[in-house]
Amino acid sequence: MAALRESLYLEGFSSGPMEAALAALEADDEPGRRLERLREIIVLLREQQHREGMSERIFQSIQQILMKASHEVELACQDASRQAHLDPQLQLIAECFRCLRNACVQSPENQGMIRNLNLIGTTVELIELFQKLDAEQESQLMAFRCGLQFLGNLAAGNATSQQAVWRDTFPELFLYCLGHPDEKVVAYASMVLFTCLSAERLKDLQTQNLSVALRVIKAHQRQPESEWAFLIISDYLLKSPDLVKSMYAKLSNAERVTLLDLMIAKLIEDGPLTREDLAAFLRHAELVASNFQEKCKSVLKLASAGHNNDEEALTIIRLLHVLCEMTANCELLSSLQAFPGLLETVVEILQLTHLAGKQTPNVFTAASCIRGDGDVSNPAVGFKSHLVRLIGNLCYKNTKNQDKVYELDGIPLILDNCSIDDNNPFVNQWAVYAIRNLTEHNKRNQELIAKMEGHGLADTAMLKKMGLEVENRDGKLTLRSTRKGPSCE
CATH class of the missing domain: 1.25.10.10 (Leucine-rich Repeat Variant)
Structure with a gap:
């Protein structure tokens, strides 16, 4: 569970120097060759030594590629006939997001440079364009997923980035992604939401857009194995009684069962409840x-x-x-x-x-x-x-x-x-x-059961199993316990 909370994604293996890969990326304008250069950079960024001391120039180059590809996606949204030729651009977008995703791992400096270039805004705009495409290609889904992973890594462990991602994504991006038919999109969006949430932002779910919280419940109902939605509910939603009350009134009965099951899970989990x-x-x-x-x-x-x-x-x-x-x-x-x-x-x-x-x-x-x-x-x-x-x-x-x-x-x-x-x-x-x-x-209740046994209305064998027995003291029936007292169960 602790590993989940880091929400960090890495790919690739170590290879040649970053400077050479960047120079090759800037020299090649053909999409296929740029794709190869980006993949070389992704490989390098798996190792901390290559993530350290990165210049803003590489992020600027990636931003230029994203903006050019974004223009092509926008044209395809306006002209459906162009969508059939969009695959190379979508692959480029996915690789750009993978680069950014890997660059953010354990690197506040890189997170800061990426944030200052407004690559959050560029990413959110691309996700909005993906919503407008008529048909979802596999390359589009891959780009979509990688974009969400990038936003999650950008926000991980960085309060300033969390605030920036929240500002640009809440509530529209979450409303769309949490209801998406692709399970990975839902899972990665839940990861971004969990990473950005705080006690203060939890209030936004109730005061600004309750629908996001409702979508989280629906997402967990559809994908009960998803740990991110579970964590959002367990670590945040259940801590706000007013929010839970507002949600409960709007949930379907099936969704209420889901929420109540999560209450039970919280109550019976190992260890005592916190104050x-x-x-x-x-x-x-x-x-x-x-x-x-x-x-x-x-x-x-x-x-x-x-x-x-x-x-x-x-x-x-x-x-x-x-x-x-x-x-x-x-x-x-x-x-x-x-x-x-x-x-x-x-x-x-x-x-x-x-x-x-x-x-x-x-x-x-x-x-x-x-x-x-x-x-x-x-x-x-x-x-x-x-x-x-x-x-x-x-x-x-x-x-x-x-x-x-x-x-x-x-x-x-x-x-x-x-x-x-x-x-x-x-x-x-x-x-x-x-x-x-x-x-x-409680003498009165003891006497009632004793009288029932005396009149044959209570099973003597059953009373013995209960650790009780009836005694006749001077002609008066009394109930006596043969065991130690109970405890709350």
Whole structure:
């Protein structure tokens, strides 16, 4: 991952002196020979010794080639018949960008000379011309990609260059490139965006053009293996709760699932969240909880035939998963334990899905076949397990919420979900966890379960698995824990 953040691209092997190659480049005006000279320079620029002490003259020569080629591209944009003969110019443009790209590596001096010649502006103008060409040739795509790599290397490790690239590219270049059909164009544009982003420029995504942030989410949805889009979201977007809230309102349900998956990835990654991340996720928790409360009943549509892929219901499933991971973090837990109406909503939706599963066979019906993996094609797999887990977390060392579940008749409901259910892996274990959290230092809840066992309404064997046993003390049934206290999970 550290190597990615450098965003540096190199090609070629060491060869003859730079001065001779430059002289040959300036002497040859024929495109084919210029192409050969440029490739010789690219080879040289792979080594640091040839990147050091470069004169501005070489960058001026490259700029002249780019400007001449740019004129040819512009003519082809106006006259489609000229596009068939554009390939040599496009190859020249690609090699010029490769030279500039390599020259920038670990060289603030070269970055400064290139920037002062306004080669950023020349590059952006060429990319704009590429958009106007009717047909995309492979040589055009190559030039396009190399131009983006050059901008990324120019900005790498150089705050002044980052500011200059941002000024000339935001937002138009990113809006176009992040939606481009070529995966490499999207990846390289994401690299440029990540390299230029800062806490200050992050504000531009919200105040000036939210569409760029939305395009990043779409890009990651199309190319989940792209690490640059992932880094933009993880290292920047998720640090801005206001931006995330604005984005969430405009995303499709499928795109919301993508964003929520990235929240989960951030929450479960190795190492604790930073103080900055914790502050952001406390705000994200409000967004996630309120959206779950508002839309959670839409998950019941999954009980009807033909609704297996209902996108709103799938979003609710992911919101629930995020809430489970948030409440597993003890520093986020207390805010969600106190979130108005959340516990009541979770108990209610568990009651509704449990009832739906008993009325007719559907995705919420307990499956007794013990495969251990569940039906992976069923989008509701694990939904009730997550509900029980969340109830357990919300009641962890929280007497008010323990009492609330009692009042909502949630304890018998959880006990009724203790049987093995292949559609809800680990529901038994989460029920154990929830009951232990509900009864810890809560005499009334202990007495309720003891009475249920006394009347045959609670399975004695199941209670033993939970680490609980009922004792008869002077004619009064009491519930006793046989294990140590729980922790938030």
